[in-house]
Amino acid sequence: MRKALAALAMSAVLSLLAGPAFAQTEYGGEGESLTVSDSRVVPGQSMTVSGSGATPDGKVNIVFASTPRVVATTTADGDGNFSATFEVPSDVDAGTHTVTAVDAATGDVLASVAVVVPASAVDGSDGDDDSLPFTGSSTLPGIGIGVTLIALGGAVLLASRRRTDRERDSVSS
Numbered sequence: 001m002r003k004a005l006a007a008l009a010m011s012a013v014l015s016l017l018a019g020p021a022f023a024q025t026e027y028g029g030e031g032e033s034l035t036v037s038d039s040r041v042v043p044g045q046s047m048t049v050s051g052s053g054a055t056p057d058g059k060v061n062i063v064f065a066s067t068p069r070v071v072a073t074t075t076a077d078g079d080g081n082f083s084a085t086f087e088v089p090s091d092v093d094a095g096t097h098t099v100t101a102v103d104a105a106t107g108d109v110l111a112s113v114a115v116v117v118p119a120s121a122v123d124g125s126d127g128d129d130d131s132l133p134f135t136g137s138s139t140l141p142g143i144g145i146g147v148t149l150i151a152l153g154g155a156v157l158l159a160s161r162r163r164t165d166r167e168r169d170s171v172s173s
Contacts, residue, residue, distance in 0.1 A: 034101050034111035041115050043090045050083040051101045051111055059104035064089060066097050073104065094119040 034051040041047055054060045054076035062072040062084050072086040082101070094117050101110040 034099070034113050036099055036113055036115060039113075039115050041088045041117055043088055043092050043117065045088045046085060047088055047099075047115075048083065048085045049099055049101065050081075052079070052081045053110050054080045054082050054101070055103055055105060056080050060084070060110065061102045061104050062086060063100045063102055064092075064097060065100065066093065066095065088117070092117055 033053065034049065037048040038045070049062050049072070051060075056076060056078050058076050058080075060074050060076055060082045061070045062074070063069065064071045064086075069089065071089065072084040074082050074084040076082040096114050096116050098112050098114055100112040102108065103110055
């Protein structure tokens with residue numbers, strides 16, 4: 001019984017620690033989103049960014065970073081949706097970069113998404129690299145949910161065993 005309680009306590013602690021880990025990696029609050037036309041880009045490529053959650057009819061700056069620079073400015077519609085097309089800077093280095101939508105009036109980050117510039121696009125090679133495409137997916141939310149479900153399953157199992165023990169004790173008395 002003590003081992004079961006210890007296991008339950010440990011999974012509860014792990015689920016609490018896993019929760020903040022993925023919450024900190026997400027930019028953009030409720031109702032805010034950002035999508036890009038392509039997650040693998042090359043310098044000089046035209047790219048479209050769309051999002052929501054901006055101030056209705058407000059200005060939105062699109063920032064391309066490892067070295068932050070505003071690459072586009074657009075105006076949101078009455079519902080806070082926006083879209084902009086820009087060229088990926090020609091002097092960008094190979095690697096992972098961030099495209100961020102920023103409310104121009106408040107400076108608040110609306111949402112952010114990662115894009116990859118492959119080394120072959122920067123060094124002029126034939127571009128035939130056999131690496132997997134970058135999807136931008138994060139496994140941390142799934143791990144947090146899985147640990148939480150395991151902890152809940154353990155609690156239900158523990159509660160049902162206690163109930164069965166009580167019923168068995170009351171029948172034998």
